[in-house]
Amino acid sequence: MAEKMALAKAINESLRKALEADPKVLVMGEDVGKLGGVFRVTDGLQKDFGEDRVIDTPLAESGIVGTAIGLALRGYRPVVEIQFDGFVFPAYDQIVTQLAKMHARSLGKVKLPVVIRIPYGGGIGAVEHHSESPEALFAHVAGLKIVSPSNASDAYWMMQQAIQSDDPVIFFEPKRRYWDKSEVDAEAIPYPLHKARVVREGTDVTLAAYGPMVKVCQEAAVAAQEEGRSLEVLDLRSVSPLDFDSLQASVEKTRRLVVVHEAPVFFGSGAEIAARITERCFYHLEAPVLRVGGYHAPYPPARLEEEYLPGLDRVLDAVDRVLAY
Amino acid sequence: MTVESTAARKPRRSAGSKAGTTGSKRTTSTTPKKGSDTDLVQLLTPEGERVANPEYDRYVEGITPEQLRGLYRDMVLTRRFDAEATSLQRQGELGLWASLLGQEAAQIGSGRALNDEDYVFPTYREHGVAWCRGVDPTNLLGMFRGVNNGGWDPNGNNFHLYTIVIGSQTLHATGYAMGVAKDGADSAVIAYFGDGASSQGDVAESFTFAAVYNAPVVFFCQNNQWAISEPTEKQTRVPLYQRAQGFGFPGVRVDGNDVLACLAVTKWALERARNGEGPTLVEAFTYRMGAHTTSDDPTRYRHDDERVAWEAKDPIARLRAYLLATDHADEGFFAELEAESEALGRRVREAVRAMPDPDHFAIFENVYADGHGLVDEERAGFAAYQASFADVEGGN
Numbered sequence: 154m155a156e157k158m159a160l161a162k163a164i165n166e167s168l169r170k171a172l173e174a175d176p177k178v179l180v181m182g183e184d185v186g187k188l189g190g191v192f193r194v195t196d197g198l199q200k201d202f203g204e205d206r207v208i209d210t211p212l213a214e215s216g217i218v219g220t221a222i223g224l225a226l227r228g229y230r231p232v233v234e235i236q237f238d239g240f241v242f243p244a245y246d247q248i249v250t251q252l253a254k255m256h257a258r259s260l261g262k263v264k265l266p267v268v269i270r271i272p273y274g275g276g277i278g279a280v281e282h283h284s285e286s287p288e289a290l291f292a293h294v295a296g297l298k299i300v301s302p303s304n305a306s307d308a309y310w311m312m313q314q315a316i317q318s319d320d321p322v323i324f325f326e327p328k329r330r331y332w333d334k335s336e337v338d339a340e341a342i343p344y345p346l347h348k349a350r351v352v353r354e355g356t357d358v359t360l361a362a363y364g365p366m367v368k369v370c371q372e373a374a375v376a377a378q379e380e381g382r383s384l385e386v387l388d389l390r391s392v393s394p395l396d397f398d399s400l401q402a403s404v405e406k407t408r409r410l411v412v413v414h415e416a417p418v419f420f421g422s423g424a425e426i427a428a429r430i431t432e433r434c435f436y437h438l439e440a441p442v443l444r445v446g447g448y449h450a451p452y453p454p455a456r457l458e459e460e461y462l463p464g465l466d467r468v469l470d471a472v473d474r475v476l477a478y
Numbered sequence: 479m480t481v482e483s484t485a486a487r488k489p490r491r492s493a494g495s496k497a498g499t500t501g502s503k504r505t506t507s508t509t510p511k512k513g514s515d516t517d518l519v520q521l522l523t524p525e526g527e528r529v530a531n532p533e534y535d536r537y538v539e540g541i542t543p544e545q546l547r548g549l550y551r552d553m554v555l556t557r558r559f560d561a562e563a564t565s566l567q568r569q570g571e572l573g574l575w576a577s578l579l580g581q582e583a584a585q586i587g588s589g590r591a592l593n594d595e596d597y598v599f600p601t602y603r604e605h606g607v608a609w610c611r612g613v614d615p616t617n618l619l620g621m622f623r624g625v626n627n628g629g630w631d632p633n634g635n636n637f638h639l640y641t642i643v644i645g646s647q648t649l650h651a652t653g654y655a656m657g658v659a660k661d662g663a664d665s666a667v668i669a670y671f672g673d674g675a676s677s678q679g680d681v682a683e684s685f686t687f688a689a690v691y692n693a694p695v696v697f698f699c700q701n702n703q704w705a706i707s708e709p710t711e712k713q714t715r716v717p718l719y720q721r722a723q724g725f726g727f728p729g730v731r732v733d734g735n736d737v738l739a740c741l742a743v744t745k746w747a748l749e750r751a752r753n754g755e756g757p758t759l760v761e762a763f764t765y766r767m768g769a770h771t772t773s774d775d776p777t778r779y780r781h782d783d784e785r786v787a788w789e790a791k792d793p794i795a796r797l798r799a800y801l802l803a804t805d806h807a808d809e810g811f812f813a814e815l816e817a818e819s820e821a822l823g824r825r826v827r828e829a830v831r832a833m834p835d836p837d838h839f840a841i842f843e844n845v846y847a848d849g850h851g852l853v854d855e856e857r858a859g860f861a862a863y864q865a866s867f868a869d870v871e872g873g874n
Contacts, residue, residue, distance in 0.1 A: 205660060210687070211683070211686050211687060211690055213683040213686060213687070215649065215679060215680055215683055216649055216652075216680070216683035216684065216686065216687050218649075219646065219648075219649025219650060219652070219653060219680060219683065219684070220649055220650075220652050220653030220656060220684075220687050221653060222649070222650050222653055223649065223650040223651060223652060223653020223654035223655070223656065223657065224653045224654070224656060224657045225653075226632070226638070226650060226653070226654050226657075227653070227654045227656075227657030227658065227661070228657065229657055229660075243679070246643065246646070246680075247646065247649065247680070250643045250646065251641075251643070251646050251650070254627075255639070256844055256845075256846070256847055257627070257843070257844045257845055258626075258627035258628045258639060259628060259631070259632060259639055259844075260626060260628070260629070260843070260844055261843070261844035261847070262631040262632060262633065263632060263633075263639075264847045295845050295853070296845060296846065298846070298850070318847075318848055319847035319848050320846045320847050320848050320850075347851070393850070393852070394850045394851040394852050395851075395852070396851075397851075
């Protein structure tokens, strides 16, 4: 039953399945209806499910998330789209002070099954505010779950699971991988939403990544193999919760860890991983945990993004350094 | 405790009648003077005289003496509860209290206009509305004592948790109302907020969403003249009710110290919502007689003569005058209410003093509905840490 499809199409199929399965599921956001979203992720959904369930909203991110909270309180399961990563901040207050905390402050009486889809990351030559990776800004907040698929199959299944979750889930979609195709088996038994997956086995160094950087790490592992180095690649898939057990198991084997993400290194998810893996694997580590990511500078103009984003060479450079200890 | 309902359930009215027509002339802007009473809907004067109002009289014309006494009782008991809470804060039993003193009519009038199935989204000062919804007053005090962040089931009384971030709840109310409309339900939603919140982007966005989706929501703004230390002039150049016009729905200013007018106007607005006529903005023009909260000192920013002037418009005194003038209540009623009021104060005092501190592990409860590995890990770490002290004590 497996079918090869692009990551964007896989999310589209997943949303379609959810809309079919549960009349309480809603899709809402700017331009998600007639246009099908600026990336066409919601293409055709309004035509098939109507304006009442696939809702073009006013251009107001706080309003989108705030009304989604109200709809969830009424029993709906809204899947909202924030058009680009850099536009989520007007909704940050609603996400952090309301969405994340309402279950706790109601002493468990209220559940908010809201999914917030955010196309994120760079590499598509976009203008300012269209290439950012703000996942750490959300991972710091208790009450939210943060996931990011790296391929079409995960995108399909993780969206199904995110919609079924009774917790708010921020679903970071690697926009530069939207058009990458892979096999999606809609009949498969899904892999647990918050569990990491070894996508390439190796013995010398572990590369840990999620979303758009998994592919870069896989390519780096292929290149390193030609130099006789065996790199293990771990697709973390979920940033909160983070699967430290899988990280630990891999690092106990390879004894070296490089974390790769597009987001700035400073206070990024790599920092938390480095700290916790150091605690867990202190006597196994042959070298400090290294991080490869964005710089402590605003995301640069598109002509500079290749220098800013971690690429094959920067990952291999970190591999060299971690092996030099 | 049972709370006597004074809100008569009304049948649905056919659409298109005068009061429900969008674009009613009360929304047309004639740039009235800020704070002028020109556009103020009033049914009871500050002296307690009933004045006729052709548009709104019909919403209270069937009101019985018993219901009027009920409104009075609601206001008196709410004020008594509020005073008790202020005292409890002074005694160190509460960390903070946000008093509603002076706003009883706005809250009881609007609260008693609601049907059971309607849904309320309050700020943190809607103690009178909570009373009308049947939320036990002592439940409101948990968050002010610091034992929880909201101690009641919102769906138990269709009264959402208090919201402290200013204006956020107006969007929740709008979304909830969008859901009500999707469900084809015959109920309405009311969002409470204040003059300060009217400056928040979330309030403007909620107006936009409610208008665009024609959501059955009433925006009930209690303009109590002060956002902590800032007067309404620091929030707006136009009377707040006129903001609605720009969003395409009616706005009306009501005397917020007149419980009858608040009841009538809210009933009208709720009726519009139920009839599919969309949102309404009600600005209840009132006054915060006390401080913003017990942490505030109003003498630093406002003159006492302002408060004294508003005292003459007291919501309870004017209904009392009306009840007496119309022989709808006698001294026996007031004496009985006084005793009930003291009993309520006593009950609240005892309940708060007996309120236990939460279990330490409550920190980790309900962070997630479906669980989270990190929370489990930290709970276990905390347990081990706590147990280490038990070992020391046990090892003496």
